[in-house]
Amino acid sequence: MAEKLRIDKYLWSIRLFKTRSLATDACRAGRVKKDGTNIKASYEVKVGEIFQVSKSVEKKIIKVVELLTTRVDAKKAILAYQDLTPPEETAKYKSMFHSPLLLRDRGTGRPTKKDRREIDDLSDRFFNVEEED
Template identity: 65%
Template sequence: MAEKEKLRIDKYLWAIRIFKTRTLASDACKAGRVKLAGQNIKPSHEVKLNEVYNISKGPERKVIMVTGLLEMRVDAKTAVNYYEDQTPVEDRAGFQSMFQAPQLRRDRGAGRPTKRDRREIDDLQQDFFEKNTNSEHSDE
């Protein structure tokens, strides 16, 4: 695709599909959710090869290294070639486990849970999260 020597960070993050729109990428930069070497950067910051950026996007944290400059937005398979994801494994696992939490459901018409029911639900959820965090760290 078209490569350029000067490229803004907001346009780059949009082109590699980190953010859905360029406006969201620009707003993230202004809010301090995009950092270079621990320093907040402006949306107009020029991207250079081999720079490492820390990006916070809601509960998700990403660490990416620039491997190529991409001016226009392309499909996801092509966009992966222009950056290297260096996010630590424990950050990725933490974000994914949030979506794998047990979904507790009560029968329709069962009413509100009693104090005893609430304690049982809390114990089940606590056991699930303790078991997952212990199993993730036992592999090391």
């Protein structure tokens, strides 16, 4: 087990990023934080530290459990960190992939004005959930 490990190599080894260069780019772009401050790719990770990692729309909070120097399979990678992401944040991310399919029966023709308004109201309510808060 390693005593010193760079954050970019750690994030790559636990499979949060597909390549090490993507992990380095995320650090440079300020998408990897510790206690709310951006950290460099060369930051040395220690067991017990907590990091906030943003990947596109997904945000994760992870706690380092074990240092891995090489990329391992997914089953072992999960054991190297503890996911502290709140369940509602995870559910919000997953719900983005379960949008309603607005399908019409084949051969019914173009929607009427009333149909169009109902479709628009449905899609506005579904996709603008954040504005209701």
